Amino acid sequence: MKKVLISITSYDRKEMLLDLIAQLKGYDIVVYDDNSNFSINGNFTFHRFYKNYGKKQAWRKFERIFGFLLKDYSEYDYYFLLPDDVILCDDFVNKSIKLYESIKDDRKICLSLLSDDRVNNPNWTEIHPVIKGYVIHTNWSDLCMLFERRFLEEVGDIKVSEERWDGNPKLGSGVGSVISRTLYKKNFNQYHSKESLVKHIGLDSHMNENHY
Numbered sequence: 023m024k025k026v027l028i029s030i031t032s033y034d035r036k037e038m039l040l041d042l043i044a045q046l047k048g049y050d051i052v053v054y055d056d057n058s059n060f061s062i063n064g065n066f067t068f069h070r071f072y073k074n075y076g077k078k079q080a081w082r083k084f085e086r087i088f089g090f091l092l093k094d095y096s097e098y099d100y101y102f103l104l105p106d107d108v109i110l111c112d113d114f115v116n117k118s119i120k121l122y123e124s125i126k127d128d129r130k131i132c133l134s135l136l137s138d139d140r141v142n143n144p145n146w147t148e149i150h151p152v153i154k155g156y157v158i159h160t161n162w163s164d165l166c167m168l169f170e171r172r173f174l175e176e177v178g179d180i181k182v183s184e185e186r187w188d189g190n191p192k193l194g195s196g197v198g199s200v201i202s203r204t205l206y207k208k209n210f211n212q213y214h215s216k217e218s219l220v221k222h223i224g225l226d227s228h229m230n231e232n233h234y
Contacts, residue, residue: 024099026115027052029087031165032106033074034058038223039106049115052095054087080195081182084165092174102168107224108136118168118219125157131176131210132169133157137218146199147206157213162202166220178204 028049032039033056043051043066051066057074069090075083091101100119111117122133141158144150149161182196205212 024119025097026050026100026102026119027091027095027098028102028104028115029054029091030104030106031083031087032056032058035106035224036060036062042104042106042108042110045110045114050098052090054083056083077195078182078184078187081180081197081200084197085180088174088177088180092171096171098171100168100170101174102135104135104166104220105222105224107222108166108220109223111219111221114219118215121156121215121219122168124155125213127211129209129211130213131205132163132167132173132212134160134163134167134212134214135219136164136166136222137214137216138222141214146202149206151214153216154213156216158216159211160214161206161212162198163205163212164198173205176205176208176210177201180204 026049028046028051030039030042030051030053032053036058039053040062043053043064053062053066053068055068055070056076057071061070062068071083071086095101100122102115102118118133118135122130125133137158141151141160145160145162147161152159180197180200182200186196187193202212
């Protein structure tokens with residue numbers, strides 16, 4: 023049986039977070055909280071960062087998360103990364119893994135599980151999306167996804183320059199963009215599920231419409 027770890031990124035959405043955790047009973051869960059003013063306890067690990075990284079320093083937070091996963095959770099076969107403001111489809115974990123395993127591609131590196139209008143057009147890597155069965159070869163990724171250890175080994179430096187926001191302070195954190203471009207340059211293939219396996223329910227975003 024495959025070992026699965028669910029990582030949830032969270033900030034200031036206690037009830038949504040608890041609802042998401044309730045949908046994942048039976049799985050190992052680690053919550054990475056961006057210094058909210060609450061703590062929660064249960065059959066999971068709650069890791070609250072000592073400061074709020076916000077948008078412009080989000081890359082530092084994700085570098086820390088990926089570092090923790092690579093060093094402290096190396097025994098897992100599959101890793102999920104989820105934001106706290108989603109609802110999962112029925113049998114979410116098994117469906118996601120089955121879909122990922124159905125991709126016959128030695129260079130696959132991750133499967134994004136939240137599919138919206140963005141999957142219909144080129145995004146950060148400027149590659150035209152191609153539908154392949156139940157997945158879409160988009161060659162970009164956001165931060166709601168499934169991956170194996172190889173992703174953690176290859177993602178590398180995800181530093182986002184402060185110059186990103188010059189003239190446009192409303193831009194998102196840039197983390198997804200940097201990750202997508204890095205993996206694309208390394209000739210890895212990034213996919214999205216054709217049908218979204220999660221529903222985004224956040225009424226507001228702490229990082230500009232969740233566009234990372």
